[in-house]
Amino acid sequence: MKIKIKGLGEFQLNPSTPLKNLIPEIKKISKVLPVGFKYKDEYIDWHYTFNKDISENLELEPIFPSDKEALHFLRHTSAHVLAQAVKELFPEAKLGIGPPTEEGFYYDIYYERSFNEEDLEKIEKRIKEIIKKNLPLERKELSKEEAKDLFKKLKEDFKLELINEISDSEVSIYSQGDFIDLCKGPHLLSTGEIKAIKLLSVAGAYWKGNENNPMLWRIYGTAFFSKDELKAYLDRLEEIKKRDHRKLGKELELFxxxxxxxxxxxxxxxxxxxxxxxxxxxxxxxxxxxxxxxxxxxxxxxxxxxxxxxxxxxxxxxxxxxxxxxxxxxxxxxxxxxxxxxxxxxxxxxxxxxxxxxxxxxxxxxxxxxxxxxxxxxxxxxxxxxxxxxxxxxxxxxxxxxxxxxxxxxxxxxxxxxxxxxxxxxxxxxxxxxxxxxxxxxxxxxxxxxxxx
Ligand SMILES: [Zn+2]
Ligand SMILES: [Zn+2]
Known part of the structure; x- marks a missing residue:
């Protein structure tokens, strides 16, 4: 099938093979590899495979690391790496959801107690080890039944609940190393592309935002493609904290x-x-x-x-x-x-x-x-x-x-x-x-x- 990538040209891709098969060819043309693409207003990544019976001409818009939208890919993968680190250190923990956000990412995790400062340090250390291993990410499509069996085996009750709510007959999973997550993507090619990451805080969050549901722990973090950008962000957070009206209200004895x-x-x-x-x-x-x-x-x-x-x-x-x-x-x-x-x-x-x-x-x-x-x-x-x-x-x-x-x-x-x-x-x-x-x-x-x- 023919795939047109805006600004880069036209490429031939075997049906039912992932986009990443095009990488060697694209590397010949472009010094910087796109992080992913925009296709019909949705983000897709290199792991994405087009359905073989797509007959139309596909046109993709590349997203480069310098584009703001690239952070969406980076931070989604960061959330998965966070979940992997938590599961390795606290195998009893159960995973909720872990999306990227405007400012970073979070993952909601069920555990018998809250995570403290010391835990966060340990988790962040493990995250950096996972990044260093540069584990490649993989995407797979499973039938709902296969996915249910898989997450039952993994004892991920919240994921099972999510699978039951999906109306499509197929669901996608992403994995890196031994870690598997139910996920639509998009993601980076490998964990090593995360250049700067920091865990920020933990807060309670009810499953699906409903107070009748179990309380999960939401671990917040942020990630960037460079250490300088992360530092600038953390400096700005410090400045905001200094100006927090709750802090000033107390210090100035206002309320x-x-x-x-x-x-x-x-x-x-x-x-x-x-x-x-x-x-x-x-x-x-x-x-x-x-x-x-x-x-x-x-x-x-x-x-x-x-x-x-x-x-x-x-x-x-x-x-x-x-x-x-x-x-x-x-x-x-x-x-x-x-x-x-x-x-x-x-x-x-x-x-x-x-x-x-x-x-x-x-x-x-x-x-x-x-x-x-x-x-x-x-x-x-x-x-x-x-x-x-x-x-x-x-x-x-x-x-x-x-x-x-x-x-x-x-x-x-x-x-x-x-x-x-x-x-x-x-x-x-x-x-x-x-x-x-x-x-x-x-x-x-x-x-x-x-x-x-
Ligand atoms: Zn995900
Ligand atoms: Zn009124």
Whole structure:
């Protein structure tokens, strides 16, 4: 079969043989060997074998080591080498999944206890030995039944579960040395191509992200094609760590989150509180200047309010559970919107009053899974700088432009000059009529264009 590789030419490959059979020929043309290829938006590697009845002309896009996408191959193989090292040192461990990521790779591994610093050092040492051996990787296609027998023998229960979920009749496996993994690829040719690798941390991760499943240990690492790139990355990580707001918050005595008080619930210490107060006063001053009226609303309300507002239909999984008092059911507020509607409804309104703008520093409570809580960035109780505007349809665009101006003003005051703006459109779950949504989306779009954003 004929295979065209962009920029390198056309090659003849015997059907049902792996692409790597082309390497000697390609080496004659290109000083640098591609790491792999892109084919129909998917990555394929040298181990890949095209089905013999492919009749079309194949065109592949080569990925060279200097391309960013090459890291995907490198880090996937790195994850496999990590798994091999763990299995050699801890034969009782069972493998979950191990993909490459934006920043590196990880492998989820089941073991009776967590891996500590000392383990990581040992594992990293073993990884380097495996790399030094320069073990070639191999790809094989197996029937599902063959694959099941294989992973049953290997006692890899999680892999068996994955095989059962695959709908294709064939699955692929990759191996290097004695190590075998269920895997679609893509991979490097051999472990020796990994030039720089570092294990970074361990964290608990439920199998398939579901807390009813067993807890696995996720070992994180990163890898590069050169030692310099790895060093630059690790230096950057150090810098980020130094600037971590959780670390600064503690050192500067600004805020604290205490196990005894509850996860995701923030205590503002005196120094942080005075800072926050200065910001809040500034926020109120600017809003009053721009025609907003300040309101305060309670932290809890009767559950029925959230029924009327639709939050119980659309937002209930983010709300704290209800509580009962004197035979009535209450709920902590996840949003301020319904309260502002009641402020508006205090009297009959004339269109001449529009626009009416309410603002509130409204403290809300939302249920976030303990696994995603992160310093002040993901919390269970926080104060929103919130506002709701009541206006006529013909005022919509002007009001949106004013809101944008206000947002950009605050960003500027706080020194944010690089930001991205996303236009949020109608979600799958929505309230209100599609016509109003269309009009609102159009107004948002026009406002953004108008502002040149
Ligand atoms: Zn894999
Ligand atoms: Zn709202």
């Amino acid at each position: 604290t989150i205490e196990e005894d008080i509850g996860p995701g619930l923030v205590i503002w210490l005196p120094k942080g509180a005075i800072l926050r107060n200065i910001i809040e006063n500034f926020w109120i001053k600017i809003h009053l200047q721009r025609g907003y009226q300040l309101v305060y609303t309670p932290h809890i309300a009767l559950r029925d309010l959230w029924k009327i507002s639709g939050h119980l239909d659309f937002y209930v999984e983010n709300m704290f559970p209800p509580m009962e008092l004197e035979n009535r059911v209450y709920q902590l507020k996840p949003m301020n919107c319904p309260f502002h509607i009641y402020v508006y409804n205090q009297k009959r309104r004339s269109y001449k009053e529009f626009p009416i703008r309410y603002c509130e520093l409204g403290t809300v409570y939302r249920f976030e899974r303990s696994g995603v809580l992160h310093g002040l960035l993901r919390v269970r109780g926080f104060t929103q700088d919130d506002a709701h505007i009541f206006c006529r349809e013909d005022q919509l665009e002007e009001e949106i432009i004013k809101v944008l101006d206000l947002v950009i003003y605050f960003l500027k005051v706080f020194g944010f000059s690089e930001y991205k703006i996303f236009l949020s459109t109608r979600p799958e779950k929505f309230v209100g009529s599609p016509e109003i949504w269309d009009k609102s989306e159009a107004a948002l779009k026009r406002a953004l264009e108008n502002k040149g954003l």
